[in-house]
Each structure stands twice: as C-alpha cells, then as structure tokens.
Amino acid sequence: MPSVNSTIQLITREEAQAAGSGAPASTCTPGLAEGPWSFDTASASGAWAPSYGPGASLADPAPAATPRQGEIPAEYRLASDAELDARILAAKDKLGDKLVILGHFYQRDEVVKYADFVGDSFQLARAAKEKPAAEVIVFCGVHFMAETADMLSGPDQAVILPNLAAGCSMADMADIDSVQACWDQLAGVLGTGPDADGKVPVIPVTYMNSSAALKGFCGENGGIVCTSSNAETVLEWAFERAHRVLFFPDQHLGRNTAKAMGVPLEQMPMWNPRQVLGGNDEAALLDSRVILWHGFCSVHKRFTVDQIDKARADHPGVRVIVHPECPMPVVDAADEAGSTDYIRKAVAAATEPTAFAIGTEINMVNRLAAEYPQHTIFCLDPVICPCSTMYRIHPGYLAWVLEAYAGTGELPGGEVLNRITVPDSVAVPARVALERMLAAKP
Numbered sequence: 001m002p003s004v005n006s007t008i009q010l011i012t013r014e015e016a017q018a019a020g021s022g023a024p025a026s027t028c029t030p031g032l033a034e035g036p037w038s039f040d041t042a043s044a045s046g047a048w049a050p051s052y053g054p055g056a057s058l059a060d061p062a063p064a065a066t067p068r069q070g071e072i073p074a075e076y077r078l079a080s081d082a083e084l085d086a087r088i089l090a091a092k093d094k095l096g097d098k099l100v101i102l103g104h105f106y107q108r109d110e111v112v113k114y115a116d117f118v119g120d121s122f123q124l125a126r127a128a129k130e131k132p133a134a135e136v137i138v139f140c141g142v143h144f145m146a147e148t149a150d151m152l153s154g155p156d157q158a159v160i161l162p163n164l165a166a167g168c169s170m171a172d173m174a175d176i177d178s179v180q181a182c183w184d185q186l187a188g189v190l191g192t193g194p195d196a197d198g199k200v201p202v203i204p205v206t207y208m209n210s211s212a213a214l215k216g217f218c219g220e221n222g223g224i225v226c227t228s229s230n231a232e233t234v235l236e237w238a239f240e241r242a243h244r245v246l247f248f249p250d251q252h253l254g255r256n257t258a259k260a261m262g263v264p265l266e267q268m269p270m271w272n273p274r275q276v277l278g279g280n281d282e283a284a285l286l287d288s289r290v291i292l293w294h295g296f297c298s299v300h301k302r303f304t305v306d307q308i309d310k311a312r313a314d315h316p317g318v319r320v321i322v323h324p325e326c327p328m329p330v331v332d333a334a335d336e337a338g339s340t341d342y343i344r345k346a347v348a349a350a351t352e353p354t355a356f357a358i359g360t361e362i363n364m365v366n367r368l369a370a371e372y373p374q375h376t377i378f379c380l381d382p383v384i385c386p387c388s389t390m391y392r393i394h395p396g397y398l399a400w401v402l403e404a405y406a407g408t409g410e411l412p413g414g415e416v417l418n419r420i421t422v423p424d425s426v427a428v429p430a431r432v433a434l435e436r437m438l439a440a441k442p
C-alpha cells in the first residue's frame with residue numbers, strides 16, 4: 001500500500017465548494033508531506049497568522065496563543081530519511097529504558113515505526129506509567145495528549161512534544177476564558193444550587209481532546225472527563241447528579257452519544273461562544289439536557305452520507321464503521337460507530353473475510369488494512385488528507401529532541417527540549433476530573 005505521505009491530495013476551497021458538498025470547504029495539499037519546518041518558521045517569525053498548516057485543519061483559524069515551534073538546526077531539516085533513521089535508532093539504543101516513545105493511532109508511519117506503544121490518547125498517557133524507569137516520554141501526538149501524559153506520569157519524568165506546533169484544532173475551539181464566560185452566563189439563567197433531590201443545574205463534561213485547563217475547570221466545578229469509548233457511561237454519571245450537561249469541545253461526540261441515550265435533539269442546544277447566551281434564549285437553556293459546544297474535528301467532519309452510499313454501492317455487504325466525532329447523519333447512516341479502539345477491535349474480531357469502510361483518520365485505516373490483509377479495508381473518504389496537526393511531528397523533530405537528550409559526538413546530552421508541563425494549580429483539579437472518569441467506568 002502506498003504511504004500516506006505519497007498520496008496526500010490537493011483540495012482547494014474552490015474545488016470543495018464547486019463539488020457542492022454543502023459542507024464548509026477545507027483544504028489539503030501534498031505540501032504536507034514536506035518537512036513542516038517551513039510552516040513553523042514562517043509562523044514563528046510572525047510572517048503570517050498562526051495556522052495549523054496544510055491539511056484538513058488549514059481552513060480553521062488557530063488562536064493567537066497557539067504554541068509555535070522555532071526553527072530547528074539545519075542538520076535535522078536537511079538530513080536524508082536514511083540519515084534521520086540511523087540517528088533516531090542510535091539515540092534510542094543509547095537511551096534504552098530511560099526513554100519511551102508514544103505514537104498515536106493517527107500518527108504518520110514514518111514516525112510511528114519508532115514508537116514503543118501505539119494507541120489512542122488515553123491509552124498512551126497511561127502507557128507512560130508502565131515505564132517508571134523512563135526519564136523522558138516523547139509523545140508523538142498532539143499538545144493536549146502530551147499534557148495528559150504529564151499529569152499522569154511520575155514527577156521525575158519529562159514529557160516531550162517533538163514539535164510544539166502539533167496542536168489540535170478541535171481542542172483549540174474551546175479555551176478556558178470562553179468556557180468560564182459560558183459557565184457564568186449559565187449560572188445566571190439556571191442558578192447554581194442543588195434542588196431538593198440534590199441535583200445541580202448543570203455539570204461540565206470535557207472530552208479528552210481538550211486542554212489541561214478545561215480538565216481542571218471540570219475538576220473544580222463538579223465535572224468529569226470522557227473519552228470516545230466511555231462517553232455514554234460518563235453522561236449517565238452526570239445525569240445522576242445534574243439536570244443537564246455542558247459538553248465541550250466536540251459537538252458531534254456529545255450529540256451522537258446523547259441521541260443514542262434517547263435525549264431529543266430539541267433539548268441539545270448549541271453554544272456559540274461568540275454570541276450572548278451562546279445564541280440561545282433562556283427558555284431553550286432551561287429546557288435543555290445537553291448544551292453542546294460549537295466545536296468539531298476537522299478530519300472527521302469530512303465524512304459524508306454520500307460516501308457511505310457509494311461504499312455500499314461499490315461493495316455490497318460492506319460493514320461501515322465510523323468514529324463518533326463524525327456528524328450525526330454520518331453516524332446514523334453507518335452500521336456502527338465507535339472509538340479508535342472499538343474500530344480496531346471490530347476489525348480484529350472479524351473471523352470471515354469482510355469489507356470494512358472506515359470513517360476515521362487515514363493513517364490508522366491504512367495501518368489496519370496492512371495488518372489484516374484478509375479483509376478489504378478502506379477509508380470512506382477517497383481523498384487522502386490526514387490530520388495535519390499530527391503531521392507536524394516529522395522524523396527530523398524526533399531526531400532533534402532525542403539527540404539533545406541522548407547526546408551525540410559533539411553534544412553531551414541531558415538537554416530536555418520542548419518539555420510540556422502542567423502546573424499543579426491546573427493538574428490537581430484536572431486529575432480529579434480524570435479520576436471521576438475512571439471511577440465511573442463500568
């Protein structure tokens with residue numbers, strides 16, 4: 001199977017609009033396969049506004065506070081693939097058990113091949129714990145994942161994000177100031193105290209794909225974290241304690257989960273942080289069960305019902321499985337919806353040769369196809385456009401951070417570059433919200 005790197009396709013806003021998809025146009029470019037430093041340095045120098053770079057997220061505005069990556073030494077930018085490979089392996093060998101490399105399911109093959117663990121964000125954050133001898137945890141994922149790993153790892157372990165510009169456009173759609181402003185407005189409409197049954201008016205629930213600050217906000221305000229695997233369990237936990245939920249940042253996971261639990265769509269108003277009361281009137285908020293933040297994943301919003309119809313026409317009997325970050329009509333039209341872990345297990349459990357049309361990130365789909373050649377496994381979206389923020393981790397950055405810690409001929413080593421740390425003022429309440437999630441797990 002050709003690598004994603006060689007098959008990324010160009011989508012322009014104009015083409016997407018001309019195709020009449022009705023969806024917001026997004027952009028992607030084969031330039032994504034090049035070294036991402038040109039985007040990082042241009043952005044860091046202020047030549048253009050913060051951006052997520054080329055890829056599915058390009059059309060989404062990045063907040064001004066988005067971390068930027070400075071220029072890395074030329075030797076890493078100019079090195080051949082073979083040279084980077086040799087240097088990464090040598091540094092890994094030298095560091096041995098002092099190092100653990102974590103690779104997200106959506107990470108590119110050229111990086112994930114060095115990972116000691118491959119998994120979803122929460123699996124990886126917990127995997128770091130299983131390597132207490134590791135002094136450094138190099139997280140080949142995105143910023144919020146590295147934050148979670150820092151909060152769950154030991155105090156003497158340093159978490160490194162090889163490229164600071166590897167953020168997540170969805171996580172960035174809910175910032176702590178906007179959520180606090182929403183919370184204050186909701187208190188004005190819904191009140192704050194519990195009723196005679198002890199239920200509070202609203203509980204905040206944040207998806208794992210959010211900043212540590214939002215996890216801390218939930219910990220401080222009686223709230224909880226959820227993953228795409230346990231969102232229903234977490235909502236049940238919240239409904240036992242509150243009349244309604246404020247769910248952020250992913251509207252689709254919130255809507256799909258609550259709908260499956262029987263919550264009517266009319267009781268799921270959207271909160272637009274740019275409008276007073278999120279664009280709602282008081283009556284709608286008082287009648288609500290789940291208030292959905294106006295956030296989404298740039299990768300998963302690309303999937304459509306038309307793609308499912310085509311997959312069914314081309315492959316009669318195909319099993320369509322999509323991620324719950326996809327829009328509701330897509331989840332409704334699919335045979336199944338589930339987390340990356342669910343999708344992996346569904347494919348692994350199929351005993352007969354099966355056609356699977358999968359609605360999630362292309363690197364993961366291609367890896368499944370290579371791992372299970374007895375099945376026909378393909379991505380619902382025919383356009384190859386990976387998660388662009390995950391793609392900001394390039395082997396050049398990995399070699400840079402590893403050699404700084406391991407040392408080379410000239411460098412003594414011991415230098416921790418791009419360390420991600422969460423201050424105790426945030427980490428302590430965030431851990432409370434994470435522990436509530438673990439306790440709620442059936």
Ligand code: SF4
Nearest residue numbers: 168169170297299387
């Ligand atoms: S796939 Fe979507 S939610 Fe995941 S890191 Fe990329 S932009 Fe964020």
